[in-house]
Amino acid sequence: MIELRDVAYSYGGGELFSGLSLSLAPGSFHFLTGPSGAGKTTLLKLCYGDLVPTSGAVALWGEDTTGMARDGLALNRRRIGVVHQDCQFLDHLPLTDNVALPLTVAGRHQEAEAYLPDLLAWVGLTRHAKRRPPELSGGERQRAALARAVIMSPEVIIADEPTGNVDWDMSQRLLALLVELNRMGKAVLIATHDMNLIRSAKAQVAVRTLRLKDRQLIAAGAEL
Amino acid sequence: MKRAAWQALSFLAGDVQADRTVPPTGFTARLTLFTAAAMALLTVFALALSLATGRLAARWGEELAQTSTLRISAPAEQLAAQTAAALDVLRTTPGIARARALTEEEEQALLTPWFGPDLPLDALPIPQLIEIEEEGDGYDATGLRARLQAEVPGAVLDDHTRWREPLVAAAGRLRALGALAILLIGASTAAMITLAAQSALSANAQVIRVLRLVGARDAYITRAFVRRFTLRALTGAAAGTLAGGVLLALLPGAARGTDSFLTGIGLAGADWLWLLPIPPLAAAVAFAATRMAARRMLERQS
Ligand SMILES: Nc1ncnc2c1ncn2[C@@H]1O[C@H](COP(=O)(O)OP(=O)(O)O)[C@@H](O)[C@H]1O
Ligand SMILES: [Mg+2]
Numbered sequence: 045m046i047e048l049r050d051v052a053y054s055y056g057g058g059e060l061f062s063g064l065s066l067s068l069a070p071g072s073f074h075f076l077t078g079p080s081g082a083g084k085t086t087l088l089k090l091c092y093g094d095l096v097p098t099s100g101a102v103a104l105w106g107e108d109t110t111g112m113a114r115d116g117l118a119l120n121r122r123r124i125g126v127v128h129q130d131c132q133f134l135d136h137l138p139l140t141d142n143v144a145l146p147l148t149v150a151g152r153h154q155e156a157e158a159y160l161p162d163l164l165a166w167v168g169l170t171r172h173a174k175r176r177p178p179e180l181s182g183g184e185r186q187r188a189a190l191a192r193a194v195i196m197s198p199e200v201i202i203a204d205e206p207t208g209n210v211d212w213d214m215s216q217r218l219l220a221l222l223v224e225l226n227r228m229g230k231a232v233l234i235a236t237h238d239m240n241l242i243r244s245a246k247a248q249v250a251v252r253t254l255r256l257k258d259r260q261l262i263a264a265g266a267e268l
Numbered sequence: 269m270k271r272a273a274w275q276a277l278s279f280l281a282g283d284v285q286a287d288r289t290v291p292p293t294g295f296t297a298r299l300t301l302f303t304a305a306a307m308a309l310l311t312v313f314a315l316a317l318s319l320a321t322g323r324l325a326a327r328w329g330e331e332l333a334q335t336s337t338l339r340i341s342a343p344a345e346q347l348a349a350q351t352a353a354a355l356d357v358l359r360t361t362p363g364i365a366r367a368r369a370l371t372e373e374e375e376q377a378l379l380t381p382w383f384g385p386d387l388p389l390d391a392l393p394i395p396q397l398i399e400i401e402e403e404g405d406g407y408d409a410t411g412l413r414a415r416l417q418a419e420v421p422g423a424v425l426d427d428h429t430r431w432r433e434p435l436v437a438a439a440g441r442l443r444a445l446g447a448l449a450i451l452l453i454g455a456s457t458a459a460m461i462t463l464a465a466q467s468a469l470s471a472n473a474q475v476i477r478v479l480r481l482v483g484a485r486d487a488y489i490t491r492a493f494v495r496r497f498t499l500r501a502l503t504g505a506a507a508g509t510l511a512g513g514v515l516l517a518l519l520p521g522a523a524r525g526t527d528s529f530l531t532g533i534g535l536a537g538a539d540w541l542w543l544l545p546i547p548p549l550a551a552a553v554a555f556a557a558t559r560m561a562a563r564r565m566l567e568r569q570s
């Protein structure tokens with residue numbers, strides 16, 4: 045579904061990484077780790093077409109993101125649920141509208157009512173449904189971002205440090221949601237520093253852990 | 269046509285949910301409303317000016333083209349003979365329907381406003397006036413002058429064209445100026461709304477980024493902005509047109525339809541219908557300007 049072949053990326057200075065290949069197949073579950081600044085967020089952005097590689101190719105469902113028309117990219121993004129590191133909400137709208145936004149822009153807002161109550165309950169935000177994002181804590185925003193990422197029932201879920209600001213119990217709950225979606229056949233890719241999260245995931249599903257270090261993507265060793 | 273109208277209506281009615289995705293933009297909203305209202309008001313006046321001058325040009329042209337005057341100045345003993353000769357010439361000139369020598373009473377009446385009623389007409393060498401009514405396309409003035417010079421040396425043909433032409437031309441130019449003003453107003457409106465839309469778009473760059481990240485297509489984002497600006501332009505222009513219409517109706521003398529140019533700048537009867545297209549045209553200008561600005565912005569952001 046998402047395919048990176050021999051990808052390199054540079055913001056203008058030196059190359060952040062190069063010769064990187066990765067394939068997200070249905071039902072796969074990947075963790076991406078690495079030191080801060082290694083390029084995890086950049087790699088995820090390449091996966092949902094927010095950036096295009098400086099060399100190599102990224103293909104979404106067989107179509108190259110380099111030179112992809114904006115509308116084509118938009119349609120592909122509806123199949124990928126993303127939890128952004130900085131959440132990316134519309135601050136003037138209440139939480140419910142933010143969570144339902146992918147449905148709204150796809151012209152399917154009327155379907156939101158069917159999913160919203162369960163989804164908000166799952167991430168523990170039912171009480172805050174009418175609040176606007178700036179009125180929420182960092183952890184609450186991350187939970188809302190996860191709810192938004194899955195509301196379209198996407199084929200791929202990409203999350204950038206989704207448990208960075210939430211406590212242990214909540215991180216287990218979010219993980220349980222992702223594991224459940226993975227069991228339904230969705231591909232999951234999570235960038236995280238949280239080794240405990242990776243360990244609990246391993247206890248539930250087959251997980252591949254990748255490490256971004258020294259400009260290379262390597263399979264993480266047995267230390268996990 | 270019906271389909272286009274339906275599309276325009278459903279576009280204006282919009283989708284409440286889609287509308288809320290772009291936050292309200294107070295400043296650009298007010299700017300657009302004000303611009304559209306002011307420009308519509310100016311358009312109403314430019315239109316009234318254009319229509320009034322057009323009307324005047326037509327009337328002057330028509331009235332003056334239909335009549336001319338022959339003036340015969342001769343020693344008293346030759347006056348009657350020359351008048352008769354002139355009438356003969358005129359009667360045989362193609363394009364002249366009727367020619368009639370004014371009676372003494374009529375000439376007196378013409379002169380009274382200038383010299384008072386006690387003018388002793390007999391004692392003065394008053395020229396004889398012959399009123400000519402034209403028919404069809406009128407007569408050949410040059411040819412008639414040549415014939416008159418040979419047969420009636422004291423005759424001077426005043427066919428009014430000498431002063432009619434510049435007047436009609438001036439009215440025509442005023443009318444063209446009115447049309448030019450309307451075009452300029454339209455262009456300025458487009459420019460102002462483009463600026464307002466650009467400002468709203470850059471103020472909402474982050475909103476646009478979020479919309480694109482969750483899979484919004486260009487058309488969705490563009491529509492959210494375009495709809496707003498179109499509605500504002502429509503509302504503003506409707507208010508401006510209404511205000512302009514009321515002011516025109518209140519102009520002194522407009523309703524009485526007097527001849528004077530200044531009191532003639534009103535709208536009469538069916539002329540009022542010309543005001544109806546102003547708000548939809550302003551909306552169309554806003555639609556096109558905002559859509560272009562939004563598309564350029566999306567092009568640059570990707
Ligand atoms: N827009 C940008 N322009 C220039 N440099 C950037 C930009 N975004 C990130 N970087 C740099 O690229 C490197 C990798 O960033 P990032 O992908 O966010 O790493 P990580 O998510 O692993 O912490 C960092 O050194 C960061 O400073
Ligand atoms: Mg990061």
